[in-house]
Amino acid sequence: MTIDKSVFIPVDPDTAFALITRPERLRRWQTVAARVDLRVGGEYRWTITPGHSAAGTFTEIEPGKRVVFTWDWEGSKAPAADASTVTITLDSVDGGTNVRLVHEGLSPEQAIGHTEGWNHYFERLVTLTTTDDAGADDWAAAPDPLTELVSAEATLAIVQHVLRTLTHADADKPTPCEDFTVSELVEHLVGSITGIGKALGVAVADQPDAAPEVRVADAAQPTLEAFQARGLEGTIDMGFAELPASLVANILNLEFLVHAWDFATATGQDLDVSPVLTDYVLGLAHNTISPQMRGKSFADETLVEESAASMDRLVAFTGRQVLAN
Known part of the structure; x- marks a missing residue:
């Protein structure tokens, strides 16, 4: 037909x-x-x-x-x-x-x-x-079924949508990610994706002068494609340690979604994320962030109401302060 x-x-x-x-x-x-x-x-x-x-x-x-x-x-x-x-x-x-x-x-x-x-x-x-704006795609919001890699693609869509609106005026704004400005957090995110891509055997070509959304997307696409081809079995040599592949996928989810919240908060954007997705990533966070990581990669968990939205509970679990609405 x-x-x-x-x-x-x-x-x-x-x-x-x-x-x-x-x-x-x-x-x-x-x-x-x-x-x-x-x-x-x-x-x-x-x-x-x-x-x-x-x-x-x-x-x-x-x-x-x-x-x-x-x-x-x-x-x-x-x-x-x-x-x-x-x-x-x-x-x-x-x-x-x-x-x-x-x-x-x-x-x-x-x-x-x-x-x-x-x-x-x-x-x-x-x-x-x-x-001039088609908005976030509802079809990408809450994939079913969710896996670590499907969720990584969904959270990538969210951070790309947030990054697309950044301007040069946002570069020096502080973010909830301690000690990082918006531009520094972009560098951190690109570096994290590139590092995982390298561990997967992907040569990621960065364009430092490109827009933040383009830089993140250009790093994430080959990284996620290689990850999908590899799968979640076994371990990945990250250079500093051999990590379970599923744990590395969890890290990508946190990098994309938590930093999307950081960028949105820093620049006054509303972040609309399906609770189905945030519930899932919150579960990944609990499986990823160990007590030994507190004070190093992550600050101590902050307090929020048990009835708080799962996005708020997620960022609080990663050590961010959530302002009351």
């Missing part, structure tokens, strides 16, 4: 082409993370929602006009030859661009799910191009 869908967006075709092919643009409306080798024969991998990544190969590329690529879900049991094909055509029209998507080679069952998906994400594309 074939899906044929068109939308109008109020941007020129070159801008539209960037929105559908460049990782930093895709993250604004469709993906949590994206790897793109934009050439004929090049491969892509898009984490659409936590735990669900699409992958394929570009077969035709006309910048500003058209792109064609194969489409399959990572982990699909279908043979590669059975992958479907997506064609996106961009036509310049008065006031913007008509974006037409044709997704061919789907089974009737696949067509139902993919129609819902393309409707959802094209609606977000229209919102982005008309308001």
Whole structure:
């Protein structure tokens, strides 16, 4: 079966082409993370929602006009030859661009799910191009089922959304993470992700002059992709110690979600996180932060009401002061 869908967006075709092919643009409306080798024969991998990544190969590329690529879900049991094909055509029209998507080679069952998906994400594309912000993706908020790595992708989506709004004026603001300004905390977060990536055998290329969201995303994408391929069995040599792989994944969750709270608090942003996710990460925190780590990597736990939201209980457990509302 074939899906044929068109939308109008109020941007020129070159801008539209960037929105559908460049990782930093895709993250604004469709993906949590994206790897793109934009050439004929090049491969892509898009984490659409936590735990669900699409992958394929570009077969035709006309910048500003058209792109064609194969489409399959990572982990699909279908043979590669059975992958479907997506064609996106961009036509310049008065006031913007008509974006037409044709997704061919789907089974009737696949067509139902993919129609819902393309409707959802094209609606977000229209919102982005008309308001400059598609907002956080509800579909990424509370994945089910949750695992350490699926949760890491969900918490990555949250910290990226917070970082996207940072400006140069925020750089020197203090954060709840003791002794770190916003810019210093960005360096810490990039360094932590890069260190885990290195332990997983990934060479992470940092761009110090890039925007904070881009730096974190560019470090996190290959790190999480390598982690997904490796799995959670056994241990990982972190250089300073051999740690259980599951513990390293827990650390990524805490780095993403707790520092998202730090950045949001420092810059006056509201942080809207599903309690399903914060409950899960709070459980990971209890399995990760030992008494021996207090006074070193983490301050002593602070007090909050037992009835406090799990996000507040999480950051209090990591040693942060939670202000009463």
